[in-house]
Amino acid sequence: MITEIIINAFLVSFMLVIALFIVNTRKVIFTILLAGTYSLVAALMFVSLDAVDVAFTEASVGAGISTILFLAALSFLPKEEVQESFNKNDIFALSICLLIGGLLIWASYDLPMVGNENNPVHQHLVSDFIEGSKNHIGIPNVVTAILASYRGYDTFGETIVIYTAGLAVFILLYNRTSKETNKSVKNEISKK
Amino acid sequence: MINFKSIILFFLLLGFWLLMSGHYSILITSLGIISCALCVYLTIKANILDNEMLPLYFFPRLLQYTLWLIKEILISNIETAKVILFKTEDPELFTVKSSQASNEGKVTYANSITLTPGTVTTQINENVFEVHALTKSFGDDVRSSQMDKMVSWLEKGK
Amino acid sequence: MMFLAILFSISVCFLLILIRLIAGKTTYDRILAANSIGTIVVLAISIHGFYMGRPEFIDISIVYALINFIGTVAVLKLFDKGKLGDK
Amino acid sequence: MIDSIINYSSIASLILGILFILIGSIGILRLPDVFSRIHASGMIDTAGTAFIILGMCLQSGISLITAKLIFIGIFIFFTSPITGHVTANLARKKGLKPITNNKGKTL
Structure with a gap:
């Protein structure tokens, strides 16, 4: 128990140090490098909290794809961040943020305690899902089974979104002019 | 375009897939075979299956x-x-x-x-x-x- | 217990390289340090799996090893050409 | 008997790997310029990784995990020289002069 707390404290302090330096650096490419490192420590943190699926997502999306997307976006940006001067409107915005954040934290006291086994969430269905998903569906991962099959009807919209995204990828990848360009390239090569 | 190299690539990919999977029911293994075949098809279509990729x-x-x-x-x-x-x-x-x-x-x-x-x-x-x-x-x-x-x-x- | 000790020694190495990542004079130093941290974390995730007694989660370190390589090469390519695409 | 031999050799291999990683990180921190630091980073990627993965393989015995570990090792083994070379090549291309013996050492 103590050792787990020590490991988590170590990881959290790493994340804090990296986050402070992310705020501090003015060069955008260093920010991206540090952000990749940050999400890698976050993945380690999720592993130590036993949330393996989340760690998997964090490692592949947070550290991988988003880093590369940031880099691709960076090529359209100036290389250095401009230092912004303090504005009077900022105080207004800051106070609104603090107010709403405080209200949300206050509201969170009404929620049931995290991890309490008497919570309504853990009383019904969950045990059924955990015990039965392997036999009902035949997919070993419970999270995948719930997302893709049990919730198939109430996430019908989500399924449509994913289907549209896949279709868009195929449309982008499908090269409409491929045959003609191939012919023209071949012609050019044969001319040479 | 199916030649010796693409077959070897298919079996290498399939071995890797089986290594990653760890569950060997019929449904899941057939999904793996389909995805490996898709990968080999894309490799052939992208025309990158040569000595540089697989120096046999x-x-x-x-x-x-x-x-x-x-x-x-x-x-x-x-x-x-x-x-x-x-x-x-x-x-x-x-x-x-x-x-x-x-x-x-x-x-x-x-x-x-x-x-x-x-x-x-x-x-x-x-x-x-x-x-x-x-x-x-x-x-x-x-x-x-x-x-x-x-x-x-x-x-x-x- | 042994795995815990090794985890802590890896954290010390992590700290040493983190100093280079933050203090590094040139960008290449930082990229190199980030890549080394990636390698170390790949090892740390698998050792953590052994420490928890459930080494089935090594898949994460495989994903991370792949991502680390692609990310490093992408950063270097961006630094070389100023963009990621070919055109 | 054999169990304890395997256990002790795995511990020895893990400790050896940690030593190499520690020396490599000290090298990354201490060596004078990028080109020298790549050598230290290469130490982490080859010997450190290889010994730690060997130690974990001995711990887990013959199973799917061992195969996955060996795959990780092979992957790092293949990609480490590529990143090292690309970093060095880029630093060289952008006009970074390595500190060499005829110019004297500076830290």
């Missing part, structure tokens, strides 16, 4: 070469550790010639130089490599061109 003619002598390389890496690791601990670094930059015929052979030679700690290939120009070495003795190791001969030997293993 390296395979017969690959095991012996790897063992030799591991021995070299161990020795130079210990040397590098000594240099780091006792602060005796004395870096130098020099050029060597490589005697490989094919591009794959050159890449293997350059990567082997980089893989042994203490020497890094910094630039490649046709068959002249520019190498950075941590001390003079590492540089002498590369200049003695023993590794060059080993890679040339590996390359001729048809």
Whole structure:
């Protein structure tokens, strides 16, 4: 128990140090490098909290794809961040943020305690899902089974979104002019 | 376009898939076979299935070469550790010639130089490599061109 | 217990390289340090799996090893050409 | 008997790997310029990784995990020289001069 707390404290302090330096650096490419490192420590943190699926997502999306997307976006940006001067409107915005954040934290006291086994969430269905998903569906991962099959009807919209995204990828990848360009390239090569 | 190489690639991918999966029911394994076939199809369509991607003619002598390389890496690791601990670094930059015929052979030679700690290939120009070495003795190791001969030997293993 | 000790020694190495990542004079130093941290974390995730007694989660370190390589090469390519695409 | 031999050799291999990684990180921190630091990073990627993965393989015995570990090792083994070379090549291309013996050492 103590050792787990020590490991988590170590990881959290790493994340804090990296986050402070992310705020501090003015060069955008260093920010991206540090952000990749940050999400890698976050993945380690999720592993130590036993949330393996989340760690998997964090490692592949947070550290991988988003880093590369940031880099691709960076090529359209100036290389250095401009230092912004303090504005009077900022105080207004800051106070609104603090107010709403405080209200949300206050509201969170009404929620049931995290991890309490008497919570309504853990009383019904969950045990059924955990015990039965392997036999009902035949997919070993419970999270995948719930997302893709049990919730198939109430996430019908989500399924449509994913289907549209896949279709868009195929449309982008499908090269409409491929045959003609191939012919023209071949012609050019044969001319040479 | 289905040739010997694509079949070997398919079985390599399938082996990797089975290694990752760990569950061997009919449904899941058939999904794996379909995705491996899709990957091979994309590789053929992208036209990248050539000697550079799958240098099959390296395979017969690959095991012996790897063992030799591991021995070299161990020795130079210990040397590098000594240099780091006792602060005796004395870096130098020099050029060597490589005697490989094919591009794959050159890449293997350059990567082997980089893989042994203490020497890094910094630039490649046709068959002249520019190498950075941590001390003079590492540089002498590369200049003695023993590794060059080993890679040339590996390359001729048809 | 042994795995815990190794985890802590890896954290010390992590800290040492993190100093280089933050203090590094040139960008290449930082990229190199980030890549080394990636390698170390790949090892740390698998050792953590052994420490928890459930080494099935090594898949994460495989994913991370792949991502680390692609990310490093992407950063270097961006630094070289100023963009990621070919055109 | 054999169990304890395997256990002790795995511990020894893990400790050896940690030593190499520690020396490599000290090298990354201490060596004078990028080109020298790549050597230290290469130490982490080759010897450190290889010994730690060997230790974990001995711990887990013959199973799917061992195969996955060996795959990780092979992957790092293949990609480490590529990143090292690309970093060195780029630094060289952008005009970074390595500190060499005829110019004297500076830290």
